[in-house]
Amino acid sequence: QQQVKQSPQSLIVQKGGISIINCAYENTAFDYFPWYQQFPGKGPALLIAIRPDVSEKKEGRFTISFNKSAKQFSLHIMDSQPGDSATYFCAATTGSGNTGKLIFGQGTTLQVKP
Amino acid sequence: DSGVTQTPKHLITATGQRVTLRCSPRSGDLSVYWYQQSLDQGLQFLIQYYNGEERAKGNILERFSAQQFPDLHSELNLSSLELGDSALYFCASNRGPGEQFFGPGTRLTVL
Numbered sequence: 001q002q003q004v005k006q007s008p009q010s011l012i013v014q015k016g017g018i019s020i021i022n023c024a025y026e027n028t029a030f031d032y033f034p035w036y037q038q039f040p041g042k043g044p045a046l047l048i049a050i051r052p053d054v055s056e057k058k059e060g061r062f063t064i065s066f067n068k069s070a071k072q073f074s075l076h077i078m079d080s081q082p083g084d085s086a087t088y089f090c091a092a093t094t095g096s097g098n099t100g101k102l103i104f105g106q107g108t109t110l111q112v113k114p
Numbered sequence: 115d116s117g118v119t120q121t122p123k124h125l126i127t128a129t130g131q132r133v134t135l136r137c138s139p140r141s142g143d144l145s146v147y148w149y150q151q152s153l154d155q156g157l158q159f160l161i162q163y164y165n166g167e168e169r170a171k172g173n174i175l176e177r178f179s180a181q182q183f184p185d186l187h188s189e190l191n192l193s194s195l196e197l198g199d200s201a202l203y204f205c206a207s208n209r210g211p212g213e214q215f216f217g218p219g220t221r222l223t224v225l
Contacts, residue, residue: 032212043116043204043216044157089157101147101170102206102214104157 004092006105013112019077021108023090026071030092034102035064035075038087047088048075080112117141118207118217126223132193135220139186139207145169146188147214148180152201163188195224 006023013019023033032051036044050057050064050073057064063076077084087109091102117140127133139146148160159172163182174180177195182188192199200223206214 034213036216043118043206043218045116045216046213049213100145100208100210100212100214101159101162101172102149102157103159106156 004090004103004105006090006108008108009106010109011111013080013110015080015082015112015114017080017112019080019084019110019112020074021088021090021110022072022074023105024070024072025092025103027092027094027103028071029094030103032093032100033064033066033073034091034093035062036089036091036104038089038107044089077110080110082112082114085110085112116215116217118205118215120203120205120217120220122220123218124221124223126225127195128225129195129197131195131224132191133195133222135190135192135203135205135222137188137190137205137207137217139188139205140215143207143209143215144186145208145210146182146186147206147208148174148188148190149204149206149216150201151204151219155201157204160190192222197224200224 034049035047037047038044061078066073090105093100119138121136144165147162151157160174162170180190202219204219206216208214
């Protein structure tokens with residue numbers, strides 16, 4: 001029940017295309033859903049996050065869509081660029097009190113071809 | 115730069131040995147989290163400390179232990195090391211629920 005399932009494992013997109021990564025969760029107590037971006041040799045860095053009281057959040061070219069009833073959320077990268085090539089992780093946490101341990105998906109390696 | 119520092123960057127050691135990984139959180143952050151990243155297990159939460167107290171425990175082996183000191187830096191101690199402990203170890207910090215800021219990680223190689 002603590003798992004977060006992420007797909008696809010890898011993704012190749014042409015420059016200018018849309019990259020879509022999907023995640024699903026089981027634990028309805030989760031109340032904060034961040035996406036992290038990780039470049040080789042670096043630590044994960046927060047990209048964008050959403051709480052379940054909204055269905056969509058957009059920041060620049062990055063959009064999270066959230067479907068509470070289906071317990072699914074997805075990351076859309078519009079106008080994908082070669083600089084977006086990285087590994088993306090969805091995550092979830094309860095955020096209650098100060099126990100905000102992140103439960104991560106397995107990650108998606110994105111390659112954007114020029 | 116997230117403001118979280120970790121040392122050392124790389125660590126190479128032998129099976130059966132003990133190592134200590136160090137993390138300094140962002141200024142003002144009271145929570146420190148430790149995560150292990152491996153190819154087969156992905157990013158796994160190990161343990162969280164908040165203002166010196168253990169707050170949550172994840173899939174942390176009994177051979178592993180951690181502590182957070184009064185100056186809020188944290189150390190992760192790994193003992194009786196096995197080949198399978200080779201991984202990237204990240205610490206993260208925050209001030210409350212929500213965004214966690216990750217350090218650059220320590221790459222541990224056990225030979």
